[in-house]
Amino acid sequence: MNALVENIAQYNFAYLDEQTKRMIRRAILKGIAIPGYQVPFASREMPMPYGWGTGGVQVTASIIGPDDVLKVIDQGADDTTNAVSIRAFFRKVADVAVTTETAKATIIQTRHRIPEYPLAAGQVLVYQVPIPEPLRFLEPRETETRKMHALEEYGLMHVKLYEDIAKHGRIATTYAYPVKVEGRYVMDPSPTPKFDNPKMHMSPALQLFGAGREKRIYAIPPFTEVVSLDFEDHPFEVQSFDQPCALCGAEQVYLDEVILDDHGGHMFVCSDTDHCEKRRENGHTGATAAGSKEAVE
Amino acid sequence: MYVAVKGGEAAIANAHALLADRRRGDRDVPALRLDQIVEQLGLGVDRVMAEGSLYDKELAALAVMQARGDMIEAIFLVRAYRTTLPRFGYTRPIDTAVMQVERRVSATYKDLPGGQLLGPTFDYTHRLLDPELAGGADVAEPEQREAAPEPMPRVSEILAHEGLIEPDGSLPDGHVTGDITREPLEFPMERDIRLQALSRGDEGFLLALGYSTQRGYGRSHPFVGEIRIGEVELELDVPELPFPVTLGRIRVTECQMVNQFKGSAKAPPQFTRGYGLVFGQSERKAMAMSLCDRALRAREFGEDVVAAAQDEEFVISHSDNVQATGFVEHLKLPHYVDFQAELDLVRRMRAGHAERQGEEGEQREAAE
Numbered sequence: 001m002n003a004l005v006e007n008i009a010q011y012n013f014a015y016l017d018e019q020t021k022r023m024i025r026r027a028i029l030k031g032i033a034i035p036g037y038q039v040p041f042a043s044r045e046m047p048m049p050y051g052w053g054t055g056g057v058q059v060t061a062s063i064i065g066p067d068d069v070l071k072v073i074d075q076g077a078d079d080t081t082n083a084v085s086i087r088a089f090f091r092k093v094a095d096v097a098v099t100t101e102t103a104k105a106t107i108i109q110t111r112h113r114i115p116e117y118p119l120a121a122g123q124v125l126v127y128q129v130p131i132p133e134p135l136r137f138l139e140p141r142e143t144e145t146r147k148m149h150a151l152e153e154y155g156l157m158h159v160k161l162y163e164d165i166a167k168h169g170r171i172a173t174t175y176a177y178p179v180k181v182e183g184r185y186v187m188d189p190s191p192t193p194k195f196d197n198p199k200m201h202m203s204p205a206l207q208l209f210g211a212g213r214e215k216r217i218y219a220i221p222p223f224t225e226v227v228s229l230d231f232e233d234h235p236f237e238v239q240s241f242d243q244p245c246a247l248c249g250a251e252q253v254y255l256d257e258v259i260l261d262d263h264g265g266h267m268f269v270c271s272d273t274d275h276c277e278k279r280r281e282n283g284h285t286g287a288t289a290a291g292s293k294e295a296v297e
Numbered sequence: 298m299y300v301a302v303k304g305g306e307a308a309i310a311n312a313h314a315l316l317a318d319r320r321r322g323d324r325d326v327p328a329l330r331l332d333q334i335v336e337q338l339g340l341g342v343d344r345v346m347a348e349g350s351l352y353d354k355e356l357a358a359l360a361v362m363q364a365r366g367d368m369i370e371a372i373f374l375v376r377a378y379r380t381t382l383p384r385f386g387y388t389r390p391i392d393t394a395v396m397q398v399e400r401r402v403s404a405t406y407k408d409l410p411g412g413q414l415l416g417p418t419f420d421y422t423h424r425l426l427d428p429e430l431a432g433g434a435d436v437a438e439p440e441q442r443e444a445a446p447e448p449m450p451r452v453s454e455i456l457a458h459e460g461l462i463e464p465d466g467s468l469p470d471g472h473v474t475g476d477i478t479r480e481p482l483e484f485p486m487e488r489d490i491r492l493q494a495l496s497r498g499d500e501g502f503l504l505a506l507g508y509s510t511q512r513g514y515g516r517s518h519p520f521v522g523e524i525r526i527g528e529v530e531l532e533l534d535v536p537e538l539p540f541p542v543t544l545g546r547i548r549v550t551e552c553q554m555v556n557q558f559k560g561s562a563k564a565p566p567q568f569t570r571g572y573g574l575v576f577g578q579s580e581r582k583a584m585a586m587s588l589c590d591r592a593l594r595a596r597e598f599g600e601d602v603v604a605a606a607q608d609e610e611f612v613i614s615h616s617d618n619v620q621a622t623g624f625v626e627h628l629k630l631p632h633y634v635d636f637q638a639e640l641d642l643v644r645r646m647r648a649g650h651a652e653r654q655g656e657e658g659e660q661r662e663a664a665e
Contacts, residue, residue, distance in 0.1 A: 011381065040481035045376040050620050051627025075634045082630055084305035112634045130624070141610055143484045168646060174638035193638040213620045215481040239641050257637055271634055 014061040014094040020044055024062035024217070028208060031219035036181030037149070038132050043215040053086060054212030056109050056128035063124065063208075064090065064107060069097045071105035076113035076254065076271035083111075100274045112175075114196040116253050116275040119205035121222060127190040129211035132218065134178045134188040154186050157229065165234055174239070180227050181220060189226075195238045195254045200226040245270045248279035249286040320365050334358035343548075343577025344368060348618065349375030350478065350497045352547050352576055369499075373619045380478070387474075389532045389541055393551045393574075394451050396527040397444070400578075403452050404521040405555055411449025416526060417578075452523040453553050453570065462555065462568040484610050488594070491613060495589055496574060498616030500582045506606040507588030515592045515604030519571065522555040526578050550575045552583035556591045559598055569598065 012018065020042075027041035046054040064070065070090055074083040078100040086109060087098050099105050102117040109126040119125060135145045138156045148154070157178055164172040177194035181187045189197060190209060200207060200220060207220040220226060230236035244251045246267040253275065255268040267288060270276035321328065335342055335358045345357040349372045357375060364370035400416025403409055415421075456462035466488055468474075475490045477497075482490070495503065510517055528548050532541035552573035560566030571591025573583035592606040605611055615621060 015381075017381065017383065040483060042478075042480050045373075045380040045619065047377045049373065049626065050623025051625075052623065052630065054623075075631050079305050080631055081305045081309060085309060088306065088309075111630075112632070130627070141484075142614075143610065169649065170646075172642060172646075174642045175635040191632075191635050193634055195638070213624055239638060241641075254634070255637070256633055257640065271637075 011093055013066075014064050014090070015047070016044065016058065016061045021062040024058055027217045028059065028062065028219060031208070031217050032206070032221045034185075035220055035224050036179075036185030036187040036218060038211075038216040038218045040215055041217050043212045046212065048085070048089070050213035051130065052082060053109070053111055053128035055210030055214075055217070056111070056126050056212075057086060057089070057210075058212055059126050059208050059210035059217065060090065060107055060109050061094070063126075064094055064096060066094070066096065068106045069099050069104055071099050071102065071108045071274075072110075073108065073113060073115070073272075073274075074111040075256075076115070077273040079273065101278075102274055112191050112193075113254070113271060114192060114199045116250075116270070116272040117278075119199075119203055121204040123205040125203075125205050125207045127192075127207065127209045129188070129190045129209045129214075129216070131176075132188055132209065132211040132214050132216040134176075134186050149185060152184070154180075157186060161229060161231070165231070171230070171234060171236075177236075178229050180229060182225050183227075186229070187218065187220075187226075193239060193254060194228065194236075197226070197228045197236070198238065202226075241268060243268055244286060245276060245279075246286045246288040248276045248284045250276065250279055250284070320363070329362055331355055331358040331362065334361055340578060341366075341368065343579055344500060344582075345371045345375055347576040347579060347582065348372045348497050348499065349379065350576075351375050351379040369618050369622050373622070376619055384479070386533060387476075388544065389534065391529040391531065391547075391549070393525065393529060393549070394449075394454070396449075396525060396529050396549075396551075397546075398449055398525050398527040400526040401449060401523065402521070403523045405452065405523075406455075409452065409455060411445070411447060418580075449525075451525075451553060452555070456522070456555070456568065460565070460567060463559075463570055466572075482613065484613075485596070486609065486613070488590075488597075491593055491609065492572065492574070492586075492590060494613045494616055495586045496576075498586070499618035499621070500579070500585070502616055502618070502621075503585040503589050504581060506592070506612060507585035509604065510588050510592050510606045515595070515607040517569075517571070517588065517591045518557040519588060519591065520555045521584065522553040522570075524550065524552045524580055524583065526550045526580070548577055550577065550579050550583040552580070552587040554584070554587035554591055569594070 014021070016024070024041060027039045031037065031039045043055065044058060046057055048054060048057065060070070070087065071078065072083045072087040074080040077083065090096055091098055102108065102115040103120070105123065107124045107126060108115065109128065111128040114125065133142070133145050135148055135157060138160055139145050139148065148156070161171050161173070164170065173194065175193045176188055176191040177197055179187050179189055179197060179200065189200060202223050202225065203220070204222050206222055209218045211217070228236040239254070241255050245253060245255060247269050250270055254271045256271045257266050257268055259266050335354045338361065341361055342354055342357045345360055345368060346352050346354065349357065349360070351357070356378065357371070360371035360374040361368075363374060398411075398414060400418060401411065401414045403413060453462055453465070457464060468487055468489060472487060475487070475493070477490055477493045482494070509515070511519070526548070528546040530546055531544045533544050534541050554571035554573070556569045556571055558566045558568050569591065571587035571589075571594075573586030573590065575583045575586065589606055589612060592604070593609055593612060595602050595607040600607070602608055
């Protein structure tokens with residue numbers, strides 16, 4: 001056997017070598033210095049596929065230290081398979097403490113959600129980003145979109161939103177809803193539902209965005225203005241649900257629809273599993289507190 | 298009854314155990330050994346080395362075995378390993394003119410210095426399934442001869458004597474050769490970066506694009522000036538030593554495509570070139586690469602960019618199969634948060650639609 005194969009298990013703390021981490025930290029610092037600007041970085045192949053959060057994993061691997069406490073969520077939940085897998089990866093390669101509690105985490109890596117529990121100063125939220133370019137579906141060429149950002153030429157985006165209103169009577173973007181950061185760059189908030197956009201605004205936490213396949217990092221420093229694009233006569237509004245969480249009774253949170261049977265029976269439960277569990281521990285109950293379908297009916 | 302989906306960790310562990318079982322298959326069948334893969338599935342190993350961008354047959358064979366023969370998965374395994382390796386430096390450019398050639402064919406000259414050498418090619422085999430091979434029949438030793446003493450100059454050099462073909466490409470002054478594994482891709486790019494990306498690009502993707510240029514989508518009138526396959530030495534400059542140090546040998550496939558001539562008021566007409574170089578033995582990939590390389594030089598030659606194969610951003614952004622497979626396959630990851638957002642929107646829009654229909658109906662009734 002080749003000697004390399006026998007020694008294959010030797011990896012640096014948090015997988016990436018220190019030179020790579022330094023390169024990524026520089027990109028992060030540049031991103032913090034220019035909020036909302038997409039910084040190109042020499043993304044590495046990671047031991048999980050592109051599309052599984054390689055950008056977020058590289059950002060987390062570059063900033064994580066032995067004293068950090070990591071929380072990983074996917075779709076708001078700590079127990080979805082990919083969140084489990086990424087958490088296990090960092091437990092293995094960085095031997096860090098992990099948690100599901102939003103308040104206890106120093107770094108939270110997320111895909112598609114921002115936790116319901118308000119983030120605090122000192123926490124870092126790391127987003128996994130598939131397509132970092134908010135203008136990509138309007139203009140497929142990187143050479144063009146970079147020019148548009150440089151010239152602050154965002155007319156195309158406003159035309160798109162206007163066409164939505166003309167066609168559908170409302171802005172028909174429900175997730176990855178574009179925002180303007182600190183009055184300058186239009187930014188893709190990653191495919192979080194627009195429900196979460198207001199949480200980005202003036203957040204005391206540092207927000208970092210990593211897109212591995214597209215090789216881009218961007219950032220929102222703490223207490224930065226993040227405004228969802230809209231029109232005076234069609235102001236931005238978030239989703240609202242007609243009923244509270246069936247398990248914990250929470251309102252003004254984002255809910256997932258759970259199909260109960262094949263006759264159209266369904267219920268709505270918190271997408272943020274940690275938030276839901278905490279509420280239930282504190283005695284809050286919803287319509288299906290007992291967990292039975294009958295309670296719904 | 299709703300039960301929160303718990304136990305992801307156990308499910309993942311069980312899935313991995315089942316995968317290992319399926320990979321091994323029937324325990325009564327002897328397990329594969331890496332040397333069997335290296336020796337008997339050599340072209341598969343070559344492809345994994347080429348698109349994995351790591352020249353190591355054993356690691357590539359391990360990857361093929363671990364991936365159950367799924368080539369893109371094997372390439373991914375090799376890439377994820379190579380990216381962790383430290384970078385000691387860059388070798389001198391390899392010199393394919395002094396290659397230990399095993400195969401060399403030219404389609405532009407009947408005979409040329411060094412001759413034509415068929416080598417181990419499928420080209421003139423009849424594609425009849427061979428039951429004897431399945432039976433494990435003995436294979437006779439091949440004919441061998443002493444290496445010819447005469448040099449085997451590249452066809453591009455033969456044509457260059459008369460000025461009939463453009464010389465080896467040149468890069469802008471002060472240009473330092475890039476490294477796509479260490480720097481982010483930026484468009485537009487120089488040819489060095491483009492060739493690196495093509496060399497590790499997906500064989501099937503480049504094959505289809507090269508084929509499209511032959512069918513009129515960015516036609517370039519190609520001739521195979523030369524294909525050569527063989528081993529070349531790798532030399533590294535070490536600061537402490539006054540001479541380059543030989544690190545070893547690698548097998549490569551090189552294709553020099555001779556294309557449509559160009560001329561202008563100032564310059565007499567001359568043939569242009571497309572270039573392909575791939576680790577191991579892979580003529581198909583090297584040829585497809587050289588067609589794509591020539592097509593992508595459209596801007597350089599002032600040709601109109603009208604076809605997919607000529608479009609640098611399109612070709613280079615989508616040529617990497619590890620990236621492509623990741624992003625296509627990530628669609629199977631949960632997206633229910635976003636889907637919920639869309640569900641909500643569609644329900645609201647349908648409610649609005651029904652309301653409007655109702656109003657219209659009432660108006661019609663009132664009118665009647």
